[in-house]
Amino acid sequence: MGRRRRRVDPAAGALPEAIAALSRSLPSGPSPEIFRRAKFDRPEATPALWQLLFRVLAPLPLDNALASLAPEVQARLVKSALRSQGYPRLALAQLPEDGSQGSRELLLALSWLLARGPVPEQMLAQTRVPLGDEMTVCQCEALASPGPPAPQVRAEEPVDVRHVQWLMGKLRFRWRQLVSSQQEQCSLLSKIHQYTRGCHGDQSLGHLSVAEAEMLRDPEGGQVSGVGTPRNLDLAYPKGLHFSCTPGMGPRTFWKDLWLVCEQPCLLLACSLLSPLRALLRTLECENRRLEAVLAWRRTELVFWRWMDTVLDTCAPGAPAATSQGTFLPRIPEHRGGELELVAWELRALQEELQEAAERRRAAWEAEAGGCGRGPEWSAVRRASREAVETELGALRRRWEQDRDPAQPHGPRRLVRREDGAAGDRDLRAAEVIRTLRSQEVCLEAVLRQLQGQCRQELARLAGALPGLIWILPPGR
Amino acid sequence: MLPRDCSRRLVTELQGALDACAERQLQLEQSLRVCRRLLQAWEPTGTRASEPPPGPETNEEDPPPACTPSPQDLKELECLTQALEKAARVRRGITKAGETDKAPSLKSRSTVDPPGTIAFAPPRTPGRAGGHASDTRPTKGPCQTTVSAKGHSERQLLSLGNKTRVGTGAWAPRPGPGLRDQQMAPSAAPQAPKAFTLKEKGHLLQLPAAFRKVASQNASLWAQLSSMQTSDSTDAAAAKTQFLQNMQTASGKPQPRLSAEEVEAETGRLWKACSLLRLRMREELSAAPTDWMQEYRCLLTLEGLQAMVGQCLHRLQELRAAVAEQPPRPCPVGRPPRASPSCGGGVDPAWSSQLLVYSSTQELQTLAALRLRVAILDQQIHLEKVLLEEEVGGQQGTWGRGARRRTRG
Numbered sequence: 001m002g003r004r005r006r007r008v009d010p011a012a013g014a015l016p017e018a019i020a021a022l023s024r025s026l027p028s029g030p031s032p033e034i035f036r037r038a039k040f041d042r043p044e045a046t047p048a049l050w051q052l053l054f055r056v057l058a059p060l061p062l063d064n065a066l067a068s069l070a071p072e073v074q075a076r077l078v079k080s081a082l083r084s085q086g087y088p089r090l091a092l093a094q095l096p097e098d099g100s101q102g103s104r105e106l107l108l109a110l111s112w113l114l115a116r117g118p119v120p121e122q123m124l125a126q127t128r129v130p131l132g133d134e135m136t137v138c139q140c141e142a143l144a145s146p147g148p149p150a151p152q153v154r155a156e157e158p159v160d161v162r163h164v165q166w167l168m169g170k171l172r173f174r175w176r177q178l179v180s181s182q183q184e185q186c187s188l189l190s191k192i193h194q195y196t197r198g199c200h201g202d203q204s205l206g207h208l209s210v211a212e213a214e215m216l217r218d219p220e221g222g223q224v225s226g227v228g229t230p231r232n233l234d235l236a237y238p239k240g241l242h243f244s245c246t247p248g249m250g251p252r253t254f255w256k257d258l259w260l261v262c263e264q265p266c267l268l269l270a271c272s273l274l275s276p277l278r279a280l281l282r283t284l285e286c287e288n289r290r291l292e293a294v295l296a297w298r299r300t301e302l303v304f305w306r307w308m309d310t311v312l313d314t315c316a317p318g319a320p321a322a323t324s325q326g327t328f329l330p331r332i333p334e335h336r337g338g339e340l341e342l343v344a345w346e347l348r349a350l351q352e353e354l355q356e357a358a359e360r361r362r363a364a365w366e367a368e369a370g371g372c373g374r375g376p377e378w379s380a381v382r383r384a385s386r387e388a389v390e391t392e393l394g395a396l397r398r399r400w401e402q403d404r405d406p407a408q409p410h411g412p413r414r415l416v417r418r419e420d421g422a423a424g425d426r427d428l429r430a431a432e433v434i435r436t437l438r439s440q441e442v443c444l445e446a447v448l449r450q451l452q453g454q455c456r457q458e459l460a461r462l463a464g465a466l467p468g469l470i471w472i473l474p475p476g477r
Numbered sequence: 478m479l480p481r482d483c484s485r486r487l488v489t490e491l492q493g494a495l496d497a498c499a500e501r502q503l504q505l506e507q508s509l510r511v512c513r514r515l516l517q518a519w520e521p522t523g524t525r526a527s528e529p530p531p532g533p534e535t536n537e538e539d540p541p542p543a544c545t546p547s548p549q550d551l552k553e554l555e556c557l558t559q560a561l562e563k564a565a566r567v568r569r570g571i572t573k574a575g576e577t578d579k580a581p582s583l584k585s586r587s588t589v590d591p592p593g594t595i596a597f598a599p600p601r602t603p604g605r606a607g608g609h610a611s612d613t614r615p616t617k618g619p620c621q622t623t624v625s626a627k628g629h630s631e632r633q634l635l636s637l638g639n640k641t642r643v644g645t646g647a648w649a650p651r652p653g654p655g656l657r658d659q660q661m662a663p664s665a666a667p668q669a670p671k672a673f674t675l676k677e678k679g680h681l682l683q684l685p686a687a688f689r690k691v692a693s694q695n696a697s698l699w700a701q702l703s704s705m706q707t708s709d710s711t712d713a714a715a716a717k718t719q720f721l722q723n724m725q726t727a728s729g730k731p732q733p734r735l736s737a738e739e740v741e742a743e744t745g746r747l748w749k750a751c752s753l754l755r756l757r758m759r760e761e762l763s764a765a766p767t768d769w770m771q772e773y774r775c776l777l778t779l780e781g782l783q784a785m786v787g788q789c790l791h792r793l794q795e796l797r798a799a800v801a802e803q804p805p806r807p808c809p810v811g812r813p814p815r816a817s818p819s820c821g822g823g824v825d826p827a828w829s830s831q832l833l834v835y836s837s838t839q840e841l842q843t844l845a846a847l848r849l850r851v852a853i854l855d856q857q858i859h860l861e862k863v864l865l866e867e868e869v870g871g872q873q874g875t876w877g878r879g880a881r882r883r884t885r886g
Contacts, residue, residue, distance in 0.1 A: 086736025088728040112724055115717040121702065131692055135833055135845070159484035167491040174498040175853050179846060181505040186845045188512035190838035195516075195679030201689045202696070204832070208682065213675065214511055216682050217519050277688070284691045291698035298705055298713075305716035312723055340740075340800060342866045343747045344793050350755055351786045357762060358779040365776050368769070385770065389777040396757060397785065400749040413833040421836035430835035430844050437847040444854040446759070447752040451861040458868040 015307055018300035024293035025120040027127070028055050038103035039311050047099040049106035050075050056110075056119060057081040072097040082109060085116075104315065111308045120294045125411070129283050132209040132414030133189055137433055193417035204424070205416055219277040349454075490863050494856050518672035735799040743796055750789050754782055 016032055023029035030048040037045040054074040058066055069077070075097035082092060092109055095102035113119055189210065196208035208216070413428060423429050684692075735743075761779055766772040835841045 084737040086739065088725050090728065108724065111720065115721050118706070121706070131695075135848070137833065137848070159488055161484075164484065164487060164491065167488065167495065171491060171495055171498065171856075174495060174502065178498060178502055178505065178853075179849055181502060181509065182845050182849055183842050185505055185509055185512065186842040187838050188509065188516060190841050192512060192515055192675060192679075195675040196682060198680045199682045199684070201684060202693065208679075208684070210508070210512060210515065212684060213515050213679075213682070215688070216684065217515060219685070277685070281687060281691055284688075284695050288691065288694050288698055291695070291702060295698070295701060295705065298710075302710070302713050302716055305713065305720055308720055309723060312720070312727060315727065338866050339744050339748075339862070340793065340797060342862060342869065343744055343751060344790070344797075345869060346751050347747070347786055347790050347793065350751060350758070351783065351790065354758060354779060354783040354786060357758070358776070358783050361772075361776045361779060365772060368772075381770065382773065385774050386777060389774055389781055393778070393781045393785065396753060397750075400746050400753055413831050415841070416832045416834050417836070417841075418834050419836060421834060423832065423834040427832040427834055430833065430840045433833065434840070434844055434847060437844070437851055440851050441847060441854065443752065443756060444851060444858060446756055448854060448858050448861065450752075450755065451858060451865060455861055455865050455868065458865065462868065 014300055014303040018297065018304045021293050021296035021300060022114075022120070022304065025124070025290055025297050026052065026056070027123055028052060034103075035107065038107040039307075039314065041101070041104040043101050043103065045103035046101060046106065047071065049103055049110065050078060050099055053078045053082075053106060053110060053113075056113060056123065071099055075099070078109075085113075087112060104311065107311060108308075108315070111305075111311075115305075120290075120297060124287070124290055124294060127287075129280070129287060130412065130414075131211055132205070132416075133193075133211070134412035135415055136412045137428065138411075189415070190417060193415075197417075205414070207417060209414070215277055215280065220275040486867060487860070487863055490860055494860065497856075516675055518674050735796070740796055740800055743792070747789055747793060747796075750785075754786055754789075758782055 019032040019035050023032055023035070028051060030045075030052055034045045034048045038049060050071060051074070054077065057078055075095075079093055079095075079097075087109060089105070089108065091105050092102075095105055192210055192213060193207045196213060197206060199208050200206055200212075416427075421429060421431070758779070761775050761782075764771075764775065766775050835844065
């Protein structure tokens with residue numbers, strides 16, 4: 001251990017620097033001193049680490065409800081979130097939730113998260129200030145449900161199918177509304193982009209975005225019609241700007257709101273302490289500081305990982321017995337494994353169909369060309385065919401095995417209007433995206449038709465199972 | 478009537494979908510409001526240099542704290558606004574000669590002119606204080622500054638505006654009523670021939686210097702971050718992997734179990750696999766092979782697809798085993814965002830410097846419409862899956878192993 005320490009010593013300043021960069025890059029990052037105390041499992045470092053873990057793991061938007069949870073509840077959520085991500089160490093689950101001990105374990109948990117993914121970058125991206133008009137190309141969060149479903153444990157009354165149909169009709173109406181609103185939004189956006197051509201300092205952008213034009217029109221926010229109007233508008237709403245700053249009703253709520261405000265400085269808009277322009281500038285500056293911190297962290301993180309190895313060594317070895325997992329939140333009967341079973345069912349159906357089709361074709365083939373076609377040239381041709389098919393199928397497999405289509409990176413992109421449609425090599429052209437989306441649409445429509453057909457079949461079977469019942473299925477769809 | 482549990486879950490999911498749509502609609506409407514306001518004539522509300530004294534319409538806002546600007550700044554502002562006023566008058570004279578249809582509004586304005594209440598343009602001041610603040614300038618002494626073009630003065634005022642903060646009391650507003658009428662009367666007609674519209678004068682706008690500096694710094698930092706990501710240091714990556722392995726071994730479990738999230742992700746992948754395989758099968762079955770070689774390839778493809786489905790099923794068995802051995806998963810607070818099946822999860826920070834370029838309104842509309850369509854299809858598919866799950870799950874016992882007649886879909 002000491003030897004290792006000595007090896008790190010030549011870059012003695014690097015470790016504090018790295019830790020400092022890390023704490024600056026994380027929101028509500030604890031001071032470097034906390035990290036050092038945590039290595040020695042000091043109890044005073046525990047609450048800060050619980051808070052940090054909660055911030056990292058909590059689902060956005062971090063509204064008032066989540067922020068104001070008691071520390072014990074936050075700790076429990078952290079535990080469950082880590083469990084569901086597969087955190088290997090059981091010691092964490094056994095930690096007391098009152099923040100009295102366990103800082104070293106929490107430090108290990110934090111490092112585990114940091115090692116698995118680019119956590120500071122992700123957090124930064126979540127609370128980023130979008131200056132342009134943005135659109136996500138991929139489908140994440142396109143129509144995501146906001147917040148938790150209200151756990152409506154109603155009375156045990158059966159639900160009328162007509163109610164379901166009514167809801168479905170309502171949903172279809174809302175879809176139509178969305179489509180028409182969005183068309184209008186696009187035409188207005190396009191006009192604004194056209195009219196402000198040539199204004200932007202940045203040549204590659206060329207025109208102002210709505211947010212920038214709005215800032216020019218109303219830099220002091222005098223025309224904001226109400227508290228809390230989000231000022232950044234885009235086609236894919238950034239989660240980080242989901243704030244619901246309720247005016248404090250008393251000192252306690254005021255400080256809670258202020259905490260949120262300090263985390264996301266754009267909330268200052270709602271508190272009208274500064275003009276929106278200045279609030280925006282301040283937010284951007286904060287973001288710049290954090291970006292610099294993240295860059296510094298990435299440059300120096302190697303030292304941190306070596307240090308974490310030493311921290312791990314200081315932990316008591318030996319696997320703790322897999323005893324009770326501690327208390328969790330009461331489990332709402334979820335649909336565990338339901339989707340898995342459905343996939344199994346689908347796959348098996350597919351397998352049967354394929355089996356039938358393949359056997360038929362094989363029989364036909366053998367009958368036709370089975371006799372001839374054993375010569376050398378035939379076998380060469382057959383081998384070539386086999387290889388071609390293998391390559392094709394391999395490409396097909398890759399399409400579902402990789403999580404993300406590399407041609408279409410994630411995340412929102414800034415919309416830029418250019419008459420000639422010229423784009424840099426890292427930029428996307430609308431025409432290409434349209435093509436991709438169309439093929440996606442076709443694929444999804446096929447899947448939907450398939451599912452609908454199966455639903456109908458199942459309903460028919462259910463109907464068959466219950467004698468004396470007549471089903472009248474709605475036409476079409 | 479549907480079985481009890483089935484319907485409840487379906488209703489919950491439908492409600493969730495409705496909420497999501499409602500929220501999206503709200504966002505769109507807010508956005509539309511702002512866009513429409515931007516495309517109209519920008520309200521003249523006194524000088525653009527001043528801070529918005531909250532207008533009479535915005536009653537809910539308290540007047541801002543009266544932090545008085547330096548007298549020097551005030552003087553400058555007045556000079557500039559006077560110059561603009563002068564320019565506006567000159568321009569009015571020109572347009573009066575030219576435009577006849579604007580005559581009525583001009584006349585109405587000219588009657589009120591002595592108080593000097595022209596909503597001179599293009600003022601970019603915020604606030605709905607109306608023209609009443611704009612007329613105080615003639616009362617001060619004339620200013621010597623000459624302004625070459627309105628555009629320049631606009632920019633100067635804008636940069637000044639960023640520095641000063643004028644309280645309401647600094648301006649002595651003229652009595653309101655007459656001006657209010659003047660404001661209302663030509664409301665149908667364009668405010669003034671000089672009212673600022675984005676269409677005519679949009680290209681004259683300029684972002685404030687402070688903002689430009691910070692924004693460009695921001696852009697370059699993000700670009701640095703994304704380039705650093707792509708060229709990730711291998712040392713650090715190796716150190717991280719090593720650390721993770723050490724953690725794993727220290728916890729006493731040799732093999733990392735599949736976490737709940739991973740199972741979910743895999744299930745999503747298998748779904749995708751299923752639909753892709755099915756689509757491919759349809760293609761093959763519907764294609765009419767012309768010669769024997771194509772037939773052979775078709776056959777090979779079908780057999781290959783069959784093998785792949787077998788592999789997927791095998792993987793599924795493994796997943797099922799992993800799920801079975803996991804203790805009950807606690808319910809997280811708040812529903813985590815459902816990862817769309819068409820897309821992988823996780824936020825990739827590398828996107829930020831990349832643009833999406835379009836070339837016409839039509840293109841943008843098509844793009845947005847398609848994206849919405851795909852999202853709606855996703856929702857529909859999810860609902861159908863829920864329904865099917867409930868229906869089929871309602872049939873207890875063996876999954877597919879029964880004598881279930883399966884008609885070709």
